[in-house]
Amino acid sequence: MIWRDSSGRTLADYPHPSVAVDVALLTVADDRLCVLLHEGRALPGTFLRIDETLRAAALRVLRDKAGVTGEEPRQLAVFDDPERDDRGRVLSVAHVDLVPAERLDGPLTPVDDLPPLAFDHTAIVDAAVAWARDAYAALPDPRGLVGPDFTLLELQRVHEAVLGAPLPKDTFRRRMQEHLIDTGTLSRGSVGKPARVFRRAPREYA
Amino acid sequence: MIWRDSSGRTLADYPHPSVAVDVALLTVADDRLCVLLHEGRALPGTFLRIDETLRAAALRVLRDKAGVTGEEPRQLAVFDDPERDDRGRVLSVAHVDLVPAERLDGPLTPVDDLPPLAFDHTAIVDAAVAWARDAYAALPDPRGLVGPDFTLLELQRVHEAVLGAPLPKDTFRRRMQEHLIDTGTLSRGSVGKPARVFRRAPREYA
DNA sequence: ATAATAGTGTCTGTCAGACACTATATC
DNA sequence: GATATAGTGTCTGACAGACACTATTAT
Known part of the structure; x- marks a missing residue:
């Protein structure tokens, strides 16, 4: 049973933005906070499928582009500059995750030495770093970077x-x-x- | 010039969720923190238009449903439960704003005495209240509730x-x-x- | 005078940072 | 013994909360 409005249209009949999910995957390697970059200039990301949760999409990105499973992506913010993606109108729901370096194999870049990134990904990394600092300010190791x-x-x-x-x-x-x-x-x-x-x-x- | 992928499709050709913007508009009335409810059971909201920023959509909601202009809506989080709206797949980007009660005329409900709300709007109000408490913990009056x-x-x-x-x-x-x-x-x-x-x-x- | 509100002095407990010291291992 | 790391005692300064006191108005 599909909902229709008074003019007989479904929600999907109205033009609406696409939704991407980008993930700043952070880790600590060589005593530096690093982020995993795709092709050296962008965060791993994907388009959100229509029946998928944001969490599922973020986990899918991590699995397909970073070879990581079973983590805890956390929503940061929606980036919505209309010009941010020249392929069309795309919102990005930025996420962050923080995992031990041993579980990664991709190329890591220290966050205090970033090259210019695609889209608005520099701002996403900034927000991710702020989140990580906040998480580790209060507790010993909320994301299990050391241990057990x-x-x-x-x-x-x-x-x-x-x-x-x-x-x-x-x-x-x-x-x-x-x-x-x-x-x-x-x-x-x-x-x-x-x-x-x-x-x-x-x-x-x- | 419209972007097309290798199969000749535009981004909009793929099924993707609709995006709503809901706003928890808070104020202080009679020495209590209150939220403006639409029909007594939901937050004011709208669908994000394809060429509109989230901020613009939030301001449009405030103008059309609360008669308020010129405020500072702030993004809280995206609510994405696939079942949250039975009209279809709808993400809600929740926002909060906090304005002096004199600028409002709608019906206000104290946040510590809420009725059951539609959708997941109770969770949005909770997040909005947490934001407001945080904002007022550090500074005298970041949103100009008193004054000048x-x-x-x-x-x-x-x-x-x-x-x-x-x-x-x-x-x-x-x-x-x-x-x-x-x-x-x-x-x-x-x-x-x-x-x-x-x-x-x-x-x-x- | 009395009640009501404004404003301040002071004490205590907590916590962060600085500093110095002791303790125990490898080389 | 020299050096490196582990761990603690203690002092200081900042700040929050509690309490009590003084100050100044309306009634």
Whole structure:
């Protein structure tokens, strides 16, 4: 049963914009926050199919263009400049995801050293980075970039990479410790005093 | 010049969702945060026209259904449940705006006493309220709900309405004072000690 | 005088940052 | 022993909340 308005038309009979889904897939590699670029100049994206959720489309992009499955894309904003895509009227629902680098193989570019990007993708990356910084400001590791077991130094390096700035180690330690579980084991084989090994507290994801 | 893909189709030739714009128009009336409802059970909304920006569509909704002009609608999120609208596949880009009650005439409902709403509009109102509380947490009056001249008590009443909770007057005063300009004049005619009259500092809008 | 509102001084607790110190491993 | 890393004690400054007090008006 298809709905029709008083003039007998369906919704699809009226001209309406196409909807794209673009994903800024972030990761930390070599202690730097990086984004996966398609052909070195654009974010992976696709058109939203008519019966698909945004989340499903974002996951499809990640699977088809980055070889990543099972992540948690998060909506950022809709980019709607009428001139943003010269193929026609296209809205882009920008998404961000943040995964450990081991799960990726595509070419990564540090976010503080981006080339000029296609469309309005630079603005999308900016929003994605802001989201990631916010997510990691409050919690130890909402997206599982370290782990499952890790030392505080390892965790701090991830935070500094996401933030793009150094952090004081004493304050960092005190802020994080209450959210972590001490496994009771010690790190081995490294120079210096062995560090305690921690684990994320259950359900601290964002 | 219309773009065509390798099979000669334009973007519009592929089935794609319609896009709606719904606006949670908030205000403070009788010291309570309220939302304007259409027919008592839905937010004002419209379909996005193909050559229109989201902002323009939101302003059109406010003008046509609320009689308000010249405001600052802000994007919240896209609601995309495939079943959310039984007329077809419709994405809703939810917006929020917050204006002084004097500029409205529609029926207002306190946000802490909402009836069941159509579609997923309850979730949109929740997101709008969260945005408003956040906006007013940091700054005195980012949307000009008081003013242009006001006493700290008047400002505090607005904050308490937005927050839905009382605030301590001494802390409130100390937090706000640095962002306000003392006009040098005093309130008159009220009971008690006359209050200083303040003005918003330039450019503290959000 | 009394009630009502405006405004401030001060104490406490919390937390971030700075700094210095101790502890324990590798080389 | 030298060096590198782990971890903690402590001081300071900022700020929020609580409380109490003073100040100034209308009635």
